[in-house]
Amino acid sequence: MNMRKAVAAGSATLSYQGKSYELPTYAGTEGPHVLDIRKLYGEADVFTYDPGFTSTASCESDITFIDGERGVLLYRGYSIDDLAEHSNFLEVCYLLLYGKLPDRAQMDCFDKSITRHTMVHEQLASFFHGFRRDAHPMAIMCGVVGALSAFYHDSTDINDPRQREIASHRLIAKIPTIAAMAYKYSMGQPFVYPLNNLGYTENFLRMTFAVPAEDYKVNPVLAKALDTIFTLHADHEQNASTSTVRLAGSSGANPFACIAAGIACLWGPAHGGANEAALKMLEEIGTTGRIPEYIKRAKDPNDNFRLMGFGHRVYKNYDPRAKAMQAQAHAVFDELGIHDEPLLKVALELERIALQDDYFVSKKLYPNIDFYSGITLRALGFPTSMFTALFALARTVGWIAQWMEMIEDPDQKIGRPRQLYTGAKRRDYLPIEAR
Secondary structure (H helix, E strand, O other): OOOOOOEEEEEEEEEEOOEEEEEEEEEOOOOOOEEOOOOHHHHHOOOOOOHHHOOOOOOOOOOEEEEOOOOEEEEOOEEHHHHHHHOOHHHHHHHHHHOOOOOHHHHHHHHHHHHHOOOOOHHHHHHHOOOOOOOOHHHHHHHHHHHHHHOOHHHOOOOOHHHHHHHHHHHHHHHHHHHHHHHHHHHOOOOOOOOOOOOHHHHHHHHHHOEOOEOOOOOHHHHHHHHHHHHHOOOOOOOHHHHHHHHHHHOOOOHHHHHHHHHHHHOOOOOOOHHHHHHHHHHHHOOHHHHHHHHHHHHOOOOOOOOOOEOOOOOOOOOHHHHHHHHHHHHHHHHHOOOOOHHHHHHHHHHHHHHHOHHHHHOOOOEOHHHHHHHHHHHHOOOHHHHHHHHHHHHHHHHHHHHHHHHHOOOOOOOOOOOOOOOOOOOOOOOHHHO
16 A cells, blocks of 8 residues: 655755756655655766665655654554554554554454464474474574465465455464464474464464463463564564565565565564574673673773663664563563562663663663563563564564555566675686686
């Protein structure tokens, strides 16, 4: 659903080698204007240079907006604060996919569709047995999600809107099942099938932690916390994994392959592993008595140590997701009665210092979502190896929404960045005897 809201906003003049070139500018509904450089190479024989694409808009999108300076995150115009407090993950999935909040009938229909797709093909289970028991869950998810295209041929035609919709529902529904199966396989426990009378997040918790030997009852406080984590991670504009999904999709690859590519990118420690890194830092600190030592190191410009889970590359203010995550973290600690657990004591003391210490406040090194989600997931019982898999579960809907938007964008072309070449100039080949 692309609403195409960009409007002309004048032009800019580029002077290069004695000539002037007019670059059209466009304005979105929020954020900075953009310079349209699509014709620059053809007219001026010059590329732009932007490693990491930090100043480049690669597409037009009406899904998610981030203002890092003000600490704003909007899904389809709705504040992440409002959605985290009043909505739920499955409703947010509908919002991201269809561009609006559903009415009751639409939500019931969507809920039923997702629920009916949570089972995976029984033969898919054999894929898991091809992995070592100690395989990382993300390695398993990359392989199994990519293999979905071998089982669901009726939803791989990207030119058919109905097939795209079916594929999107299947992915949202089956990713939790696959993630839970990856966890169970690593634990040497039997897979647990989904139940249609449970909600999305409740079903995932049961598939992950239930065992055949006893009944499993979902704790609503814990389910709400995990559902909030999913909501807060559902989309985040054109980040590395989302850009990967769009780039893979621009070639015409099927949706299952595109999402597998996104999972592979998310696996990188600089992207999806931040909450795991924050938790490892807390384990390194160990006790509250060692906090002053690490605070001193963090303030020392000559020390390479830095506090993980504090500050954010995009947000130069308080991470808008962190407040909601903070509330859920404390709700989980209260429910489980584990405030005296050493790791959590370290986290709570670090949180207190970071919110009051002039050094951290002046540099805007506030606790971010990764700081709170890591300790919350640990309290919920997930091993650190599952953290990124849970991130992938939540982000799948954002990837799909971005992928669908890209497919429907008439201006979209296959991704083909250019380069600043600094290699050898043309050389003549010499036979090996003459070298």
